[in-house]
Amino acid sequence: MTGNIRVAGEQKQGLARAGQIYHDRDIRMRQLKAEGRKVLGYLDIYPVLEMLTALDLVPFGILGDIKEPISRADACLPTIVCPFLRSALDLGLKGRYDFLDGLVAAHTCEVGEKWAHIWRIYIDLPYIHYIDTPHTTHQSAREHLAVLLSDFQGTLESFTGAKLTPERLRRAIRMHNEQRALVRGLYDLRKPDPPLIAGTEVVQVLVALISLPVEEGNELLRQVIDEVKQRHDGPKKKPARLLLWGSVVDSTDLIAMIEDLEANVVMDDTFVGSRAYFSDVKLTDDPLEGLAEHYLVDIRNPRTFRETALDEANRKDYWADLESRHGYLKDYAREWNVNGVILQTLRYCDIQGYEVPGLKDYLEHIGLPCTYLEWNYSQAALSPLRTRVQAFLEVIG
């Protein structure tokens, strides 16, 4: 079955379908399980989904739930680590993800790595694999990741009993690249003023994408893009067009709070937002090399260390370094006509937290006003943040 999904007897399309899956993420997975498909959960954007798709496995993005109080995870993970990861583990322990046949994790960050090991201790699944994604873009790191992906391939082949041929993998890469292109097409709809689609709607679509097999996600994207282009009741024009940067945004709550004010969120640099979609995997002779290059080098994410830009005297040029690390945000701001940036990090997120002062320097240097919000992945945290955002909007006019 491809294309439309029947949910409780009701067939939905486009944005309505995205909203339905957003609110009931596992419904399609349970149907696929009933049809005999195997579903593998994964965390964040570093597990190489193309390899799952190529073997007819269904990838399912594990998320947290901002509305669910964390209780069971307290017995495994301390309170001073990423609240999103704590929430995701909590849901696993409570059986929310009991339809999974396996888990693929990667070294997305230090706590994400520990999260994978702790999951393996407390939640037994038929298949679990951890990819030790390197930290740098060094040549040796790229070559190493390609070897690690070959090991990953071996474990997947053992699990499925199927052979992953280069041709199958290339076909899967093309399907995922198509999804990336479609997401970029979706984001293009945010460029007009007013944007044709709200930030909250985009989050719903992107959460739905990681809750569907790739071919169904692509069909959903095509439906959404067609619908949005034709409708006349999109977002209203507002004075602020904002870019949202930082930690995971896996629910509409934060963006709804912002868009409830005099602002449209027209661009983002987050997970589950644009980060996974704004570059394609190159089709190399050995597909694993292209995948390694993409996941280590092409994805722009502060978790990957990039060498300092040096001047002729081998000294670090601070502004050149900021430009090489954050220059793509300037492009986003120009293309999406952004007039303000909200930097947000989840409390205890070290990777994003260290970026904040330098990124503020950079944004101010290029004339983009910004504000910084730190929050703890709870609805209760949003009220005080609303006042901060309101004040920021007044500043940028």
Place this chain on the structure above:
Amino acid sequence: MVEEKKKFINRLKSMYALRANIDKMYARTVEASKAGNPTAWCAVNWWEADPILKAMGVEVVYPENYGAVCASAGVAQDYLERSAAEGFPTYLCGYARNCIGYAARMKELGEIPPEAPLGGMARPVLLLNSSALCDARYKWFQSLGRYLDAPVWTVELPHPGVKESQADGAHEQNIRFMVGELKEFIAFLERLLGKKMDWARLDELASAFIEVNRIWYEINELRKARPCPMHSRDFWTCMTASLYPSGDPKESLKLYRDLLAEVKERVANKIGAVAPEKYRLLFAELPPWHDLKIFDEMAERGWSFVVESWAYHPPKPIDLSHVSDPLERVARHTYRWFTGYFANALQEDEYMGYFAYPYLEWARDYQCDGAMLHPLLSCRTATNHLVLVQDRLLSKLKVPSLVAEGDIVDFKTFDHPGTMRKAEAFEEIMDHYRGLRRGEGLPW
């Protein structure tokens, strides 16, 4: 006449010379900087980059060590506040915020701040960090670009999962990766410093570091004796010569040999670090540097801390005498440190083979009655695994834990009197579980 305060921890005499040798690294680096010689700020890298830097003639200081120095000297609080004023979130690593505050102040003054203890850290020509264990360190050094124009290099350490590490070919692939990494690092250093690697010197240094750690490992093995001859206080003092290998490694080697001799003598004569030794405990992870006196109060109650801080222990020794390439020797030695417990962990279905599992092995081998866990409010690395450790120690070995939250630098977060009140009650818990262990036939 002033009555001398009774000391309840019997400190090792040979420890003082080791500490003094480490303290000299700050002066050495300042002098090198004044003489126009290259200096670096270096994250703990578990001997991957240290011998390379030394062979290239770079004098090194370790900002993590300096965080502990500043905390002990009582100057860290001002640096933490400066870091917050610079816009860095307050949940970030205490060592990092101390260093950022220091660097911001150094930039402002144009020189080493006058209040800096031990003569301060000289302006570096290189920031060298490691991907080992901790995200904070490479992000922290990257963020120092606001204050310093030194380039940053990160050496990679693979972090395989326990199961994945035991797959066919995984071990050798990880070694190949590390050797490739170190070659890239050397090429970078040669460009930066305009000079070539002294390979003979590197060969000599690599062997010296491995030998230092072999002796250091032997010393820690002797702590399994009853009574334990060496307290964690001495471990934390002495670990610095291994982890922050500044200065002449031959001198460190001699000092560790002196330490080994003293510990052997204590074992032979049944001299304990704490007498009487009523309870044997392990400590995870880093101590409250600003409040080390709490261990004296615990020693007064008969608590002896016999093993601690997995990350700062040397690797289980392996024979590397047949490995002629110094880079490969360095890689195998560091990789052994990281994965040395993995094979045993897998046999026990434990998947956090570093940080968490070693405490299970140690609690058995060192016959611990309890664990003191010190979650650090600003450090994910030292805290991530502690809830897991607490659970595994109790469920598998009937060893209970005392949890006292705090920070390595920020003294405001540690509740000294509250911890001592808990300690009193914890003795009853340790007695209870001692009975349970014996009832289940466990040997201690």
